[in-house]
Amino acid sequence: MLKRTILLLLLGAAATPLAAQSAPDLNARVGKIEKELRAVQRKVFPDGQPLEPEIVAPKPAPEPIGGPASSPVADLTARVDAIETQLRALTAHVEQNGHRVGQLEDQVKQLVADAQARAAAEAPPAALVPPSQIDQEAPPAPAVERPSTGDPAEDGYIYGFRLWQAKAYGQAETELKRVADKYPDHRRASFAQNLLGRAYLDDGKPALAAVALYDSYKKWPKGERAAESLYWLGQALTQLKKPADACKVYAQFGDDYGAAASASLKAQVAAGRKQAKCG
Template sequence: MKLPVLVLCLVATAAAAPLALAQTPIDPLDARDVRRLDKMEQVVRELRAIVFQGRDIGKPVVVQPAETDYQLQEVSRRLADLEQTITRMTGDLENANRQAELAKRDAEALRTENRSLSDRIASLESRALAETVAPPGGLGGASSGLSANDLFSEARQALTSGDYAAAESGFREYVDAYGDSSKAAEARYWLGKALTARGAHADAAGSYIAAIRGWPSTSWAPDAVVELSRSLIALKKPADACQTLAEFAKRYPKASTTVKTRAAQARNQAKCAA
């Protein structure tokens, strides 16, 4: 194996250096000179090791150039990439926290709105029931000897024939006489229909509210909710009408297509938010 002349010279110089240093007086060295000297000695030791290694194994020895600067640059680049990644992840986390906070606020606002709606409906119900006054009898009633079924049937027939005054009177008497019966809520619904036909929207709203108390799962209940919203629109209370229609969508998702169409019309008329 052949080594560069410079390497051999350095090795020879390193071997003779201790003798030269021993014969020549040396001035005290500062710290920087000491470090430089240490580095030179380290290089000489490495060169000697290379020479001896080549002599022992008989093969060429390849000395790789130092890549310290490149490696430092690579480490710096990786650190910069890591900092960018951490910054991006921090931004994503902050954005997720903001979204979670907004969702929490929206949920709280929705709960507050639902409580407000329930309170308004209860207030409307109490006020409407308090304002409802039964007029004098028309079709008869318990005092006339008619049974509950007969009184209900006659009032219903009057409504169907367009005699809204007689229908109103008959259903009022039914509610007064049989208010605890199983058909009392339906009687209030039909009473609301008669009142709506006569333009008595405030009394009609009270009847509809009484009819749908507890949100019954009957065939006429979805229509009663829509009729209540229409009465509230006529009374210039669109906000209350929109809240009622929101309850309609939640309570009666399986209502008939006809009733849903009328609900959509009422929602447009009240200009409810989408």
């Protein structure tokens, strides 16, 4: 009996240093996970206001003064529980956002189909275009100079911009569409597609504008005019008397670009939300 007791004491003494050695390693790993989770939260919740979980673990009662300190394992367990709660909140937010994007895509696809049908019904019959005229540049507008820098995409966009400024909307639409279609990898593609939508709006064609602006956001989500395209898409939908859809677009703007957008663009979106009577 005495030998067994001594053996148990020796085993316990040997196990204590091992536990002390593994606890800091585990603590460091949990600390690293917490740091990574905070980084993800900053991306998912750019405004610094994460969703509160529906079920929150009860706060532990304070230890009485003079009471024994909690063990390292208990502390780590509590931290892991907190991480799991935060992950559940993040997962719910991402799923909700994905569902909303899917709904927006379905609605815009229907809008595209409606706009195409309307354009086909309103377009007057025309003769077939000779093959020799396909993909030719539009004739120059009076008093509008075409730049010549050696970069055809840059030149085309600037020329389309000048045509738009001169209110030569038909020629501007042709030029801007050509740039976006022919040079999709150029940084000016995002600019051209966005301005194409604005030209349609100014030309009294909100349905075609909605299609062009949605394509600007969808094809170039990281383009320099993607955020602005969502704002103008909301404007086009408002003109089409679809305020509920416009509000969804403005909400998507907040999710995707709200943290990085300029103050002036945020003010425009806020005015658009008010115009559409968003809740």
